[in-house]
Amino acid sequence: MSNVLAEGYNAFETNKSPSGRVKYLSDPPSVMALIRSGRLGEHILLVRGGTTTFLAPALSMGAIGVITMSGAPESHLGILSREFQTPCVMTAWLLSSSSRYVPGETDDSHFDEIVKALDGVEVSLDCSDSLVGRVIAL
Amino acid sequence: MTVSAHGAEYLKRYEDGDEGVRFQPLVYTGNFADLEPIPDGILGDRLMRQRMKTKVMEKVSEEDVLKDQFTLDELNDLNNYLAWNIWDVLVMRATEGVSGMIPRQEYEILAFMQEFYRYPEFMMLMTDQVGAKGIMDIGASARTQMGTKINCVHDWCLGAVAFGMGRCGLLALEVIEPNDYVEESNTILKFMQRVLWGKRQDGYILNSQDRYRCTIHEQSVIDQAMSQVVDFEGGSPDHDTFTKFNATAELLAFFDHYDCRLGLGDTGPYILPDGRILIIRDLFVNEEVYHWSDICADLPHCYTLALVLDPTKMGLQEIRVNDISTTFTQPKNYIPAIIGGAIFVREKWDTPMGEVYELPLSDTEPHLEKIREATVKMYDKTLRMSKRILCTNGIYSYYIDMILPYLRATGLYDEVCAKYNFWEIDQRVSNYYYEITKRNFVQVTVPQKIFSGSGYLPFPEGTDLRRSKYSIL
Numbered sequence A: 001m002s003n004v005l006a007e008g009y010n011a012f013e014t015n016k017s018p019s020g021r022v023k024y025l026s027d028p029p030s031v032m033a034l035i036r037s038g039r040l041g042e043h044i045l046l047v048r049g050g051t052t053t054f055l056a057p058a059l060s061m062g063a064i065g066v067i068t069m070s071g072a073p074e075s076h077l078g079i080l081s082r083e084f085q086t087p088c089v090m091t092a093w094l095l096s097s098s099s100r101y102v103p104g105e106t107d108d109s110h111f112d113e114i115v116k117a118l119d120g121v122e123v124s125l126d127c128s129d130s131l132v133g134r135v136i137a138l
Numbered sequence B: 001m002t003v004s005a006h007g008a009e010y011l012k013r014y015e016d017g018d019e020g021v022r023f024q025p026l027v028y029t030g031n032f033a034d035l036e037p038i039p040d041g042i043l044g045d046r047l048m049r050q051r052m053k054t055k056v057m058e059k060v061s062e063e064d065v066l067k068d069q070f071t072l073d074e075l076n077d078l079n080n081y082l083a084w085n086i087w088d089v090l091v092m093r094a095t096e097g098v099s100g101m102i103p104r105q106e107y108e109i110l111a112f113m114q115e116f117y118r119y120p121e122f123m124m125l126m127t128d129q130v131g132a133k134g135i136m137d138i139g140a141s142a143r144t145q146m147g148t149k150i151n152c153v154h155d156w157c158l159g160a161v162a163f164g165m166g167r168c169g170l171l172a173l174e175v176i177e178p179n180d181y182v183e184e185s186n187t188i189l190k191f192m193q194r195v196l197w198g199k200r201q202d203g204y205i206l207n208s209q210d211r212y213r214c215t216i217h218e219q220s221v222i223d224q225a226m227s228q229v230v231d232f233e234g235g236s237p238d239h240d241t242f243t244k245f246n247a248t249a250e251l252l253a254f255f256d257h258y259d260c261r262l263g264l265g266d267t268g269p270y271i272l273p274d275g276r277i278l279i280i281r282d283l284f285v286n287e288e289v290y291h292w293s294d295i296c297a298d299l300p301h302c303y304t305l306a307l308v309l310d311p312t313k314m315g316l317q318e319i320r321v322n323d324i325s326t327t328f329t330q331p332k333n334y335i336p337a338i339i340g341g342a343i344f345v346r347e348k349w350d351t352p353m354g355e356v357y358e359l360p361l362s363d364t365e366p367h368l369e370k371i372r373e374a375t376v377k378m379y380d381k382t383l384r385m386s387k388r389i390l391c392t393n394g395i396y397s398y399y400i401d402m403i404l405p406y407l408r409a410t411g412l413y414d415e416v417c418a419k420y421n422f423w424e425i426d427q428r429v430s431n432y433y434y435e436i437t438k439r440n441f442v443q444v445t446v447p448q449k450i451f452s453g454s455g456y457l458p459f460p461e462g463t464d465l466r467r468s469k470y471s472i473l
Helices: A028-037 A053-060 A076-084 A108-118 B009-014 B041-050 B062-066 B072-090 B104-144 B152-172 B182-200 B219-227 B237-256 B291-296 B361-382 B387-409 B413-419 B427-435 B438-451
Strands: A004-010 A019-024 A043-047 A066-068 A088-094 A122-126 A132-137 B264-271 B277-283 B302-309 B318-321 B327-330 B338-346
Touching (some): A004 A108, A019 A108, A028 A053, A043 A053, A043 A108, A053 A076, A053 B237, A053 B361, A066 A076, A076 A088, A076 B237, A088 A108, A088 A132, B009 B318, B062 B104, B062 B182, B072 B152, B072 B182, B072 B438, B104 B152, B104 B182, B104 B219, B104 B413, B104 B427, B104 B438, B152 B182, B152 B264, B152 B387, B152 B438, B219 B277, B219 B302, B219 B338, B237 B264, B237 B277, B237 B291, B237 B302, B237 B361, B264 B318, B264 B327, B338 B361, B387 B413, B427 B438
Parallel strands (some): A019 A043, A043 A066, A066 A088
Antiparallel strands (some): A004 A088, A004 A132, A019 A122, A122 A132, B264 B277, B277 B302, B302 B338, B318 B327
16 A cells, blocks of 8 residues: 555444545634535545534535544544444544654644645545554545 | 344453453553553453452442442542543543534533532532432433433433542642542532432442443333334445434534533443344433524434344444443444334423334434534534633533433422522632633643543542531632
8 A cells, every 4th residue: 555645543444435635624614615515525524623513514414534633433523423434534644754643742733744745635545444544645 | 133142252241251352552540550550441440440449339239329428448449440430431532632613622621620619519409309319219210211311421420520520620720639528529429329320220330340231221111112123234225314314313412512422322232132232322412401402493302213233243342332321342333233223202301201202214304404404503603602602601511411410300400590500600610711721731731630540639548528628728
């Protein structure tokens, strides 16, 4: 898998492998804007947190795949992505970087680096492994 | 339909001596810095209980529970066990970081502290109203109901949150000392013990003591649930309808409770005679006391789902219904293994059980539309609120909801609102709003002390059990 860009916790095991252009959602208005554009299904959503509220309407309206920069399968977004069967790679880290998320200790540069590397890139998610989810460049 | 439970790996979890499966890689230290760290799960429970000085975390009798006073060692054992239990269920969830929508980290800690200060008075009032046995009976009432908030997560929150995390947060903020509020701590923990013991009826109080089982429902409830279950195949239209309904309603249940587990209540796993597994899941999509829940006015208080799983289909190794009412499995993805389901509706929190009705799978679409519409409206409404309003709402969703079911059951809700300023935020907690954002308290100290378990300081040896807090120096 030489084109793996990032890895993270796999929220749940699935053979679904959604693909699309990564779209970083920075705030609630950007979530609403994407939904209203009618193009939700074209994107893998990249978000910072592992909570459900931020992505609530996107999950409800049929998000196809999610990458988070924090959280775990036990987080609420992990639980809800499983319930919706929306593949979800959590606390993603870049294979090209040594930076790793540590709760309470990670500054914005860590998240900025991930956004810069993934936003706008065509990827697919591989969530077949029980533990590790992968973001693969197409 | 009959499935073979013989040889199902998960059944080994209920054999004496089995240590269970590890669900996470982290280990717990807490107040046991000189001893080996402790893992999660069945093994973690066993090792923690081996470290107890008393028998308070073993099976206890009704006579024990009716006693009004824990010993100091019992209080410290409860503190230590709850600290591990909190870590067990929340340490990985707590890695989720900022919400981007609501100031969850802030209102969580403020609500914990508000509860520690204010719940003891309400708990004394309720105990005076119905007696110690009456509190146990309230716990027991969950056994014959679906769609009740007298459930694991609420019962657990009474002690684990109000005492455990509340006291821990105040200690970390250095506004109380380890020997403060002993009497109030006893009041909180006695109330919790009575509710939980009454609910379980097996001598234990927590699901983690019973290999993560919460099989509390009487056979009549199980029979009612199973009488309406429709069998289906994975990937069939009925499976799709049922699982979509589960996910969509669960999302709103979280959202209506400010991204909190209070909206979800699982019991089980009930092993059916044919080898399948039943989970009974309450999804509270409309809590009428919240002013923001006006968005959900067209929805019932609760949808109850009967989920029937095939353990062999998913190669189930372990299933946990943990103490915050949430089902986790290994492997994690149990959705394809759902092979039957039914949906029930409880219109109001006090709708009699005889009026709870079935919602056929063929009739779910209008409900789904309303749930989706409410979710989007809730989002739109929430994103217009200021941080301060969101923080206050968040405090309400924890502090009000965690004790609300018991105030309702004792008939005291209106009285504590009218005479005891139930909806007011304590002035001390209001002041902490400004303190908790300083020195990385919320971002660093809270995760370290509360969710990682290092801040649950014991009551010191020799502390007077009658002690409250007599000075702020």
